[in-house]
Amino acid sequence: MDKSEILKEIFERLYSYFGPQHWWPAKTPFEVCVGAILTQNASWKNVSKAIKNLEEKQLLDPFRIYKLPLLKLAEIIKPCGFYNIKAKRLKEFVKFLVEKYEGKLEKLFNKDWKEAREELLKIKGLGKETVDSILLYAGGFPVFVVDAYTYRILNRHYLIEENVTYEEIQSLFMENLPPDPKLFNEYHALLVACGKNFCKKKDPICEKCSLKDLV
DNA sequence: TGCCAGGCCGGGT
DNA sequence: ACCCGGCATGGC
Numbered sequence: 279m280d281k282s283e284i285l286k287e288i289f290e291r292l293y294s295y296f297g298p299q300h301w302w303p304a305k306t307p308f309e310v311c312v313g314a315i316l317t318q319n320a321s322w323k324n325v326s327k328a329i330k331n332l333e334e335k336q337l338l339d340p341f342r343i344y345k346l347p348l349l350k351l352a353e354i355i356k357p358c359g360f361y362n363i364k365a366k367r368l369k370e371f372v373k374f375l376v377e378k379y380e381g382k383l384e385k386l387f388n389k390d391w392k393e394a395r396e397e398l399l400k401i402k403g404l405g406k407e408t409v410d411s412i413l414l415y416a417g418g419f420p421v422f423v424v425d426a427y428t429y430r431i432l433n434r435h436y437l438i439e440e441n442v443t444y445e446e447i448q449s450l451f452m453e454n455l456p457p458d459p460k461l462f463n464e465y466h467a468l469l470v471a472c473g474k475n476f477c478k479k480k481d482p483i484c485e486k487c488s489l490k491d492l493v
Numbered sequence: 494t495g496c497c498a499g500g501c502c503g504g505g506t
Numbered sequence: 507a508c509c510c511g512g513c514a515t516g517g518c
Contacts, residue, residue, distance in 0.1 A: 321515090324515060356514090360514055364513090406501095
């Protein structure tokens with residue numbers, strides 16, 4: 279099998295086992311962005327509490343967060359962990375959005391996604407995974423999101439070397455699959471589902487997972 | 494009860 | 507250019 283076939287085979291197996299994941303779990307594109315920042319190295323359970331707090335205070339809005347004092351914001355998002363630094367990152371993001379795009383994500387997304395990616399990556403606290411999540415799940419662009427699960431699962435099945443870069447893993451998917459946002463959406467979500475359930479850190483091999491006898 | 498979660502930055506080699 | 511500690515809560 280060539281790369282394209284292997285990647286499709288993985289997708290089919292995961293989709294057959296886990297079914298549709300319905301990502302991203304948010305009501306608006308802005309909420310996706312907030313979630314993408316808050317979920318950095320944190321469990322989604324905790325992040326959803328932080329988002330619920332924001333929602334209850336009607337703060338899922340760029341201008342409201344822009345005006346909110348940093349310490350108040352930190353207190354509100356506390357359950358997601360790393361709350362001081364994440365409050366700063368959130369403020370950096372809304373500052374960018376409000377001051378450069380009138381607080382409108384549509385304006386940011388109304389340009390070539392590669393340009394948007396470069397701009398977002400300049401914001402302190404937004405790295406590649408966070409930015410790509412925003413582009414795919416909030417912007418609907420065909421950008422593949424790579425995370426620790428993606429790396430672990432591919433590496434464990436001998437599909438990538440240990441020292442590959444983020445961009446190399448991303449290219450593997452983007453150059454061997456059709457540029458379909460729906461596909462990339464589901465694929466990344468399925469890799470996360472697989473990593474949470476089977477391919478955990480301590481598991482030496484994935485005995486029960488759908489990718490067991492792959493390669 | 495520890496370990497870990499949908500990363501990223503900054504400082505030291 | 508890499509490596510590592512710091513950031514912190516809550517679930518399992």
